[in-house]
Amino acid sequence: MNDEPDNTSSPDSADSATEQPAAPPADETAEEKRARMMAEIKAKAAARMAAKGSTPAASETPTAKTETAAAPPPATTPAAAATTGDAPSDKTPEEKRARIIAEAKAKAAAKMAAAKGGATAGGETPTTTTSPVAATPATSDEEKAARIAEARAKAAAFKGGAGETGTNAPTPKPPAAAGAASAGAPKAPVKKKEEGAKPTDASNHPLVKRLRENLDGAVVEASEFLGQLSVRVVPARVVEVCEFLKRDAESPFEYLSDLTCVHFPENADAPFEVVYNLYSISTNARVRLKAATTDAAGVESVTGVWPAANWMEREVYDLFGVQFLNHPDLRRILLPPDWEGHPLRKDYPLEPVENNWTAKHLPEFSDVQREQLEQRRAYGLEALSTPNERRVREIFIAGKEVMPLDRK
Amino acid sequence: MHQVEVATTQETLLDSPEMVLNMGPQHPSTHGVLRVVLKLDGETVIDLDCDIGYLHRGMEKIAENRLYPMIAPYWDRLDYIAAVSNGLLWVETVEQMMGLEVPPRAHYIRTILTELNRISSHLLWLATHGLDIGSFTVLLWALREREEILKIFERQFGARLTCHAWRIGGMPNDTYDGFTEDVTQFVNNFPHRLAEYETLLSENRIWLGRTVGIGVISAEDAIAIGLSGPALRGSGVAWDIRKSRPYAAYADMEFAVPVGENGDTYDRYLVRLEEMRQSRLIVQQALAKMPDGPVNAKVPKIIKPPAGDYYHSIEGPKGEIGCYLVSDGSSRPARVRVRPPCLINLQALRQMCLGHLVADVVAIIGTLDIVLGEIDR
Numbered sequence: 001m002n003d004e005p006d007n008t009s010s011p012d013s014a015d016s017a018t019e020q021p022a023a024p025p026a027d028e029t030a031e032e033k034r035a036r037m038m039a040e041i042k043a044k045a046a047a048r049m050a051a052k053g054s055t056p057a058a059s060e061t062p063t064a065k066t067e068t069a070a071a072p073p074p075a076t077t078p079a080a081a082a083t084t085g086d087a088p089s090d091k092t093p094e095e096k097r098a099r100i101i102a103e104a105k106a107k108a109a110a111k112m113a114a115a116k117g118g119a120t121a122g123g124e125t126p127t128t129t130t131s132p133v134a135a136t137p138a139t140s141d142e143e144k145a146a147r148i149a150e151a152r153a154k155a156a157a158f159k160g161g162a163g164e165t166g167t168n169a170p171t172p173k174p175p176a177a178a179g180a181a182s183a184g185a186p187k188a189p190v191k192k193k194e195e196g197a198k199p200t201d202a203s204n205h206p207l208v209k210r211l212r213e214n215l216d217g218a219v220v221e222a223s224e225f226l227g228q229l230s231v232r233v234v235p236a237r238v239v240e241v242c243e244f245l246k247r248d249a250e251s252p253f254e255y256l257s258d259l260t261c262v263h264f265p266e267n268a269d270a271p272f273e274v275v276y277n278l279y280s281i282s283t284n285a286r287v288r289l290k291a292a293t294t295d296a297a298g299v300e301s302v303t304g305v306w307p308a309a310n311w312m313e314r315e316v317y318d319l320f321g322v323q324f325l326n327h328p329d330l331r332r333i334l335l336p337p338d339w340e341g342h343p344l345r346k347d348y349p350l351e352p353v354e355n356n357w358t359a360k361h362l363p364e365f366s367d368v369q370r371e372q373l374e375q376r377r378a379y380g381l382e383a384l385s386t387p388n389e390r391r392v393r394e395i396f397i398a399g400k401e402v403m404p405l406d407r408k
Numbered sequence: 409m410h411q412v413e414v415a416t417t418q419e420t421l422l423d424s425p426e427m428v429l430n431m432g433p434q435h436p437s438t439h440g441v442l443r444v445v446l447k448l449d450g451e452t453v454i455d456l457d458c459d460i461g462y463l464h465r466g467m468e469k470i471a472e473n474r475l476y477p478m479i480a481p482y483w484d485r486l487d488y489i490a491a492v493s494n495g496l497l498w499v500e501t502v503e504q505m506m507g508l509e510v511p512p513r514a515h516y517i518r519t520i521l522t523e524l525n526r527i528s529s530h531l532l533w534l535a536t537h538g539l540d541i542g543s544f545t546v547l548l549w550a551l552r553e554r555e556e557i558l559k560i561f562e563r564q565f566g567a568r569l570t571c572h573a574w575r576i577g578g579m580p581n582d583t584y585d586g587f588t589e590d591v592t593q594f595v596n597n598f599p600h601r602l603a604e605y606e607t608l609l610s611e612n613r614i615w616l617g618r619t620v621g622i623g624v625i626s627a628e629d630a631i632a633i634g635l636s637g638p639a640l641r642g643s644g645v646a647w648d649i650r651k652s653r654p655y656a657a658y659a660d661m662e663f664a665v666p667v668g669e670n671g672d673t674y675d676r677y678l679v680r681l682e683e684m685r686q687s688r689l690i691v692q693q694a695l696a697k698m699p700d701g702p703v704n705a706k707v708p709k710i711i712k713p714p715a716g717d718y719y720h721s722i723e724g725p726k727g728e729i730g731c732y733l734v735s736d737g738s739s740r741p742a743r744v745r746v747r748p749p750c751l752i753n754l755q756a757l758r759q760m761c762l763g764h765l766v767a768d769v770v771a772i773i774g775t776l777d778i779v780l781g782e783i784d785r
Binding site for chain 2: 228254258263277284288307315319336
């Protein structure tokens with residue numbers, strides 16, 4: 001299942017007028033490849049229509065073609081492809097407008113890049129430049145960068161003076177919040193009317209006090225969020241804490257509800273947080289333990305405390321690659337034993353992967369079959385006609401951000 | 409606990425009295441694509457290993473890349489027998505995290521339809537469990553009643569199985585005209601139907617022979633291995649999340665939590681039958697008390713729970729189905745973990761099967777009431 005070049009896409013006879021774009025770089029991603037394929041297909045369709053003899057379109061096709069060809073393949077974003085693709089089928093004014101828009105966009109992009117370069121050179125930090133600013137034509141780049149920086153400083157000053165809870169600007173968070181929210185990286189200053197609940201420190205909780213008294217130094221911190229208690233423990237002492245909680249006289253946590261893991265790639269020294277959700281059937285209490293660790297170091301297995309942990313730890317090992325020491329039977333559970341990679345890690349792709357396992361176990365496609373498959377995929381994109389559908393499709397394919405201010 | 413070792417050379421196969429038998433993944437009694445590797449001494453099971461994951465679709469990974477409302481339909485595909493119940497868990501988790509106040513009428517409708525879903529799930533369990541052990545009639549009879557419930561679902565949601573029943577903050581629409589009549593009719597007929605099943609099975613000699621004393625698990629072992637739902641209550645532990653941590657409108661309902669005594673397959677059968685009766689009572693009460701009013705809360709256009717983590721669980725037909733949701737404050741969750749009751753109940757299979765005959769493995773898989781869509785996710 002080797003990756004093959006894209007010149008297999010439809011040996012169409014009618015597209016002699018369409019020139020192939022420049023040879024694709026070897027390292028392009030699947031998304032870029034798809035976008036480029038779409039652009040090609042649309043250009044071909046336009047050429048075919050022109051050949052059929054709809055006269056107004058025929059005069060316009062060269063424009064569309066040059067646009068497609070001129071854009072270097074990696075830069076062909078789906079949006080650009082959509083603009084060029086819609087144009088040929090339209091009447092002349094629309095076509096023209098589309099071209100103008102595309103040109104304006106290219107210009108704006110160039111300006112944006114320049115502004116960014118100027119800003120970083122100036123020692124400021126506006127890594128993102130919003131499009132309305134970039135589109136203002138009059139000012140020079142340095143001026144613009146300075147203005148942006150000024151506006152940001154003003155906004156920051158306003159926020160700092162106005163209130164401390166109203167925003168989640170990258171101001172220093174309280175340690176408890178940073179721990180339980182465990183988002184790590186500071187967020188972009190999204191303007192909001194009101195934030196939801198925040199985690200609060202729970203050091204005064206009787207259970208936490210008991211833990212601190214009996215197990216010195218095992219508890220790192222405790223927080224409460226929406227009435228749920230989370231206790232962060234030292235990973236090396238997880239079993240000790242679990243044993244204590246299971247035999248605790250006041251509220252014995254005899255039931256392991258859930259054991260799972262969360263990946264925080266931004267916490268470089270301990271990116272994997274193993275989470276234990278405990279329940280006490282007799283006292284109807286719940287508590288959550290968290291132990292941050294690395295995949296290689298892992299944590300001690302709690303199968304000795306609750307046999308229920310067996311398969312759940314196997315699942316975490318399977319999907320995250322976190323080791324569980326002294327586990328009686330640590331092997332993959334959901335994926336095949338010879339699978340490569342751990343899918344629930346954040347760096348694992350959402351797209352179908354090809355690896356040794358797929359090469360070994362999935363049927364080999366002939367050239368024709370592969371071509372049909374790629375055509376079907378391209379058609380699937382084309383069939384989504386309205387921009388909204390296309391936007392949703394993009395979300396589904398690449399996890400593209402819908403909200404521009406999300407997850408900076 | 410450990411991998412079943414398969415003898416590879418002919419010599420060892422012939423020399424030892426042990427034999428390795430592969431059951432599934434295409435086996436009618438494994439309720440999906442479960443593969444069980446059995447090590448047998450004669451007909452007695454001496455070791456067992458489950459091979460799962462044939463239906464793994466990576467739903468938790470998919471959910472990390474969807475907006476919150478987009479994730480709801482995926483929950484229907486976990487335990488597709490109990491899609492209404494699963495969907496309730498997801499919307500309640502997000503609602504509670506955002507602090508949305510759902511109107512009481514929506515809570516009551518949710519309670520009614522979730523309980524109907526529990527009955528339909530138990531009916532399908534009864535049908536297939538009976539079929540596995542050799543009672544064919546109960547399959548036809550139980551599916552007949554399940555059909556009535558599915559018709560109500562179809563009229564209400566437009567779909568029979570994967571309903572996408574709820575929306576965050578309430579319901580897609582109010583009940584349809586004639587909802588009360590349909591539900592009342594079902595509720596009135598149902599006791600007779602249950603009595604029919606009981607005449608078929610409860611004192612049937614073959615049924616007793618196949619279920620009494622099979623797959624016994626003590627209360628302590630059941631808690632330790634993580635059993636939940638009817639499988640746990642069959643061992644005598646009266647833990648029901650509808651009682652201990654009420655959600656939807658269960659706080660206003662009066663119902664009993666049936667428990668077994670011996671923790672065997674027969675007790676779990678009795679528990680589930682009684683649960684259907686209690687569910688019927690809940691539906692009746694909720695129907696009588698149902699308030700008027702809106703069915704939707706005021707929900708922001710973009711669902712963004714506050715940054716933090718939250719665990720919520722409900723009493724699904726199979727056991728405690730839980731959702732551990734980690735939000736980073738954006739419009740997509742950072743992590744969605746499904747606590748799958750079927751997976752954790754299936755873990756007990758080895759413990760429950762050891763020392764029993766091969767034929768009893770089928771009965772025990774049936775009594776655990778597993779759905780592979782949820783196990784593999």
